[in-house]
Amino acid sequence: MLWIPVDRTAEKPLIRQVYDQIRQQILHGELHAGDRLPSTRELAEDIHVSRNVILEAYDQLLAEGYIESRRGSGTYVAEGASFAFAEADIPQPAAASFASSAQKNSDIINFRSGLPALDHFPRKLWSHLTQQIYQQADASLFGYDSPEGRLELRQALSRYLLRTRGVRCSLDQLLITTGAAQAFSLLTNLLLTPDSRVIVEDPITNEVQTIYTRSGATLVPVPVDMHGIQTDLLPADERAAFAVVTPSHQYPLGSILPIQRRIALINFARATDCYLVEDDYDSEFRYSGPPVSSLQGLDPERVIYIGTFSKILSPALRIGYMILPSSLITSSRQTKRLSDLHSPTLDQLVLARFIEEGHLERHIMKMKRLYHKRRDTLISSLNHTFGKLVQIEGESTGLHLVAAFPGINFTDTAIMQALEQTGVQVYPVEIHAVHTGYHSHQIVLGYGNLTEEEIIEGVKRIAHALQAEV
Ligand SMILES: Cc1ncc(COP(=O)(O)O)c(C=O)c1O
Structure with a gap:
């Protein structure tokens, strides 16, 4: 179905409102070449206007080449009718406050905290139960x-x-x-x-x-x-x-x-x-x-x-x-x-x-073993790489730990840029502080969604970025 809100109190005729909205959706590429439009009867019923309104709007779009009708099969968006608008014309969604895990740059090793091992989600079992529930509900x-x-x-x-x-x-x-x-x-x-x-x-x-x-x-x-x-x-x-x-x-x-x-x-x-x-x-x-x-x-x-x-x-x-x-x-x-x-x-x-x-x-038991290993790998890797220059803080719990590097200031943009350039993302504790200035030497390292290989490589990259500092 198409989302075409019409306003009966507006001066603009209904035919024009329907025509304009479909045209905009085609021009902006929200409707793609080859997409099938609903039949005039379906759309008229859906948005509560007479079928004539839809017929006339479709006729106009047809005449201008936005859509084409295929005998016996329906009405489709025509090829070549979308248009690349200048960036500023298209409203952009606000930047997400969390770095979305779905959009992670695969080259960057991201020590983001609070993420479980996404590739260990029990997909088979979950889809089996979902099917059962939907069938029986x-x-x-x-x-x-x-x-x-x-x-x-x-x-x-x-x-x-x-x-x-x-x-x-x-x-x-x-x-x-x-x-x-x-x-x-x-x-x-x-x-x-x-x-x-x-x-x-x-x-x-x-x-x-x-x-x-x-x-x-x-x-x-x-x-x-x-x-x-x-x-x-x-x-x-x-x-x-x-x-x-x-x-x-x-x-x-x-x-x-x-x-x-x-x-x-x-x-x-x-x-x-x-x-x-x-x-x-x-x-x-x-x-x-x-x-x-x-x-x-x-x-x-x-x-x-x-x-x-x-x-x-x-x-x-x-x-x-x-x-x-x-x-x-x-x-x-x-x-x-x-x-x-x-x-x-x-x-x-x-x-x-x-x-x-x-x-x-059962899932928690299995994941606990996995995270325990990841945590141990992170700790031994940090200790092996930095020796006395790093202190591991936080109890043996959860999906993250805190690494403290006395003398290093992680609020310094040059240091954060160096880390990013070596392909690793870490999170200063300071970003969570209400009273700032007490935690600038500490970073949060989440290990839940990183393999042991990624953890070892990530620590190497941290060392590489910090070599001038430690
Ligand atoms: C300390 C803490 N509490 C709560 C949440 C929110 O969890 P939820 O995904 O259930 O909204 C987070 C998210 O990372 C968190 O770090």
């Missing part, structure tokens, strides 16, 4: 659904979270979201007013900073040391709406918050009457020591827990979830409904079956 599942998400997924998820993370929640507390990113955004509508204050770890992912500052809130940064957020520096007189924390694996510095600081956080939240937002983005991948328990388990009525399938499966799925205190269940569903009604139903059902049949846990 009742027709009603192709309609609108409720904002909290499918019961099947919430049931599978609550059992999985109890088994693997010791998280206890009722099905009502679970809300399925479009990734953790949507969960962060929903919180702005749910809890923030333009004069609100949000406590954040410093450094913290710059996307989270942007989401809250855009809503008008003021960030209150609390510095992070090698054990996570420094709870003795929490502002006792602050009336913040919530504090965003990453206790299982601080992003980006990589620490695990010890129990004493967890208790201090909960006590702080109770004393100042604020919520704690626990971003638990990659705790499934812990390579040594016992699993880290959640903050949510300590006080389910104070903590809003955010989880995601972006790291354990794929960010392209865009499925995440929140576990909400009972006081926020109703309002969060309403906020989700106003945002996008609900997350895609059939994808949720595929994921529910994937979890229920035990595939998720």
Whole structure:
């Protein structure tokens, strides 16, 4: 079908509106030579105009050579009717804030953090389950659904979270979201007013900073040391709406918050009457020591827990979830409904079956072995290449680590350009800092989506680019 909005209140006749829009789509190359146009009857029905309007618009396009009719087969876009407009005439999409993994330059070794091994997505199994779900689904599942998400997924998820993370929640507390990113955004509508204050770890992912500052809130940064957020520096007189924390694996510095600081956080939240937002983005991948328990388990009525399938499966799925205190269940569903009604139903059902049949846990075990090897390769490669000139920071968890090179300033554009020119991309911790100037010697190195060979080559390239500095 063609997207041809017509305006009945406009002075411009309907024939001209239809003609102009098809002509524009052909000229701009949105409709290609050989594309079949809908029949006049189909298009008239689709955009609710009389068939004569379409007949006349098509006649005009035919007469001017934009389209051609083939006897017995229909109407087609003619050859040679598209036109290369000057760049400035064509609206360009805004630059993406994340470097998209789909558009990665294959020559560059990109140590981007937060990406799982994209070529290990369980495609066969996923497509098999997708086929099953689509074939078996009742027709009603192709309609609108409720904002909290499918019961099947919430049931599978609550059992999985109890088994693997010791998280206890009722099905009502679970809300399925479009990734953790949507969960962060929903919180702005749910809890923030333009004069609100949000406590954040410093450094913290710059996307989270942007989401809250855009809503008008003021960030209150609390510095992070090698054990996570420094709870003795929490502002006792602050009336913040919530504090965003990453206790299982601080992003980006990589620490695990010890129990004493967890208790201090909960006590702080109770004393100042604020919520704690626990971003638990990659705790499934812990390579040594016992699993880290959640903050949510300590006080389910104070903590809003955010989880995601972006790291354990794929960010392209865009499925995440929140576990909400009972006081926020109703309002969060309403906020989700106003945002996008609900997350895609059939994808949720595929994921529910994937979890229920035990595939998720098997996949995580398999990927853990792979990431562990990649992490070890990165660490030994850095140590072998730089010796005492590098310090590896962050716990043995997740999909990234921090490499510190005392004396090197990664905010220096000449250094970043040298790295880029040798074909390697690394990410300064400083880009995540609220108060800048403390992390200029540290870089985040993500290893989830790089093979061991790429990691070794990437470290060689880093050494090559930094040879004048170290
Ligand atoms: C720390 C952290 N939390 C949350 C997210 C967002 O994940 P999602 O893909 O679920 O929106 C990211 C994305 O990279 C992240 O780095």
